[in-house]
Amino acid sequence: MARSKYSAKKKKKSVSRKVIDFFAGSEHRAYLVGGYVRDSTLGRESIDIDVVVEGDGISAARKLNAVLKGKIVSHPDFGTASIDIDGYRVDIASARTEKYPSPAHLPHVYPSTIVEDLNRRDFTINAIAMSISRTNFGEIFDPFDGLSDIKHKLVRVLHRGSFIDDPTRIFRALRYKNRFQFKLEDETERLMREAVKAGMIMKLSGPRILNEVALVFAEETYAEIVSDLIHYGILTLKRRDLRLMPSTSELAFYFLLSKLPRNMLPLTREMKKVVDGFRKIEDTMDKLHRSGTKSKIYNALSPVAEEVIEAMPIVNPQLSDKTKIFHNLRHVKPFITGKDLKKYGFKPENMYSKILHSVFLLQLDKKLKSRRDALAYLKNLSKN
Numbered sequence: 001m002a003r004s005k006y007s008a009k010k011k012k013k014s015v016s017r018k019v020i021d022f023f024a025g026s027e028h029r030a031y032l033v034g035g036y037v038r039d040s041t042l043g044r045e046s047i048d049i050d051v052v053v054e055g056d057g058i059s060a061a062r063k064l065n066a067v068l069k070g071k072i073v074s075h076p077d078f079g080t081a082s083i084d085i086d087g088y089r090v091d092i093a094s095a096r097t098e099k100y101p102s103p104a105h106l107p108h109v110y111p112s113t114i115v116e117d118l119n120r121r122d123f124t125i126n127a128i129a130m131s132i133s134r135t136n137f138g139e140i141f142d143p144f145d146g147l148s149d150i151k152h153k154l155v156r157v158l159h160r161g162s163f164i165d166d167p168t169r170i171f172r173a174l175r176y177k178n179r180f181q182f183k184l185e186d187e188t189e190r191l192m193r194e195a196v197k198a199g200m201i202m203k204l205s206g207p208r209i210l211n212e213v214a215l216v217f218a219e220e221t222y223a224e225i226v227s228d229l230i231h232y233g234i235l236t237l238k239r240r241d242l243r244l245m246p247s248t249s250e251l252a253f254y255f256l257l258s259k260l261p262r263n264m265l266p267l268t269r270e271m272k273k274v275v276d277g278f279r280k281i282e283d284t285m286d287k288l289h290r291s292g293t294k295s296k297i298y299n300a301l302s303p304v305a306e307e308v309i310e311a312m313p314i315v316n317p318q319l320s321d322k323t324k325i326f327h328n329l330r331h332v333k334p335f336i337t338g339k340d341l342k343k344y345g346f347k348p349e350n351m352y353s354k355i356l357h358s359v360f361l362l363q364l365d366k367k368l369k370s371r372r373d374a375l376a377y378l379k380n381l382s383k384n
């Protein structure tokens, strides 16, 4: 394990080395930016490598990929490309300026220089660039004193309108704050509160909110971030609701979604089932608590999503025996099937699942002990 971690680190180093060597030996004006510069300064591993090119970033990315030989995907509308190589990502963007047509909407994008590009960024700690161009290799561009903020452990916006222009930065600020154990700089904190008070979160589209919430739960410190989201009144969630939050990030993610307005998020059918299950988790747990027989346990849990069942013993360990029983019951083979019902002439067929279910419950409680018992019961039933 340690060995593979070591070789993964080495591999990443060789990818960044190749990226730097490529640009240093080319005519492109290119810069390392964003997370990569910030994380190197902090002495942390970065998940991806961000490069900004003055000029055509996509064509530079294609030439770079002739060396890296990874998988490249480009987004011509944004002038960006990503190269995937052995699980690492190199993001190459064309330097750009952004103008917001209206608050909380996506910006219009124009080509620009690196300094203008840094102006559009979220926080000072993410607005630092290091040249990897041949002519000024190693030159640092730090127009907002981001290096000083890294040193003083501060998350600071670049301008007063930052959270209004793009309220996703509210989530981003709290992610960085907790990931690095930084503080929100005072004025930044004040501006954030102001944006929240102005209702900017709800101006974001459902998909953008969902994306931000998912990113929160991808962080190791998701519980602290959720605590901040409550503290700043960002989500419609009360601190006491947290007693029901399961302690794994995937389940906690669904739990949190269940606390958001129902029709706001673009959820798939499967996700909806889980989220709705979390909405009703207290009732279901009450019902399970009162369930004394196997059939009642089965009845209480069989319509419930797997993730919700998984969460119950985490939230309330007293329920763990019953959820275990339920898992075992799911392996029990029913004595009778639809074929038997057909043979006995039951009609209409859309009643079959109901009948099979009720016979199965009798089987679980040992009121029917064998297939023979069950068939006799059916025979009786068919007469009525």
Ligand code: ATP
Pocket: 033, 034, 035, 036, 047, 048, 050, 120, 121, 122, 123, 126, 127, 166, 168, 169
């Ligand atoms: P992470 O380690 O979370 O990936 P990162 O800094 O690399 O951190 P990304 O989301 O990958 O963050 O974005 C890369 C860079 O793009 C950021 O460092 C920041 O400069 C800029 N950026 C991303 N999202 C925004 C935003 N909403 N507003 C302004 N700048 C942004």
Ligand code: MG
Pocket: 035, 047, 048
């Ligand atoms: Mg990144």
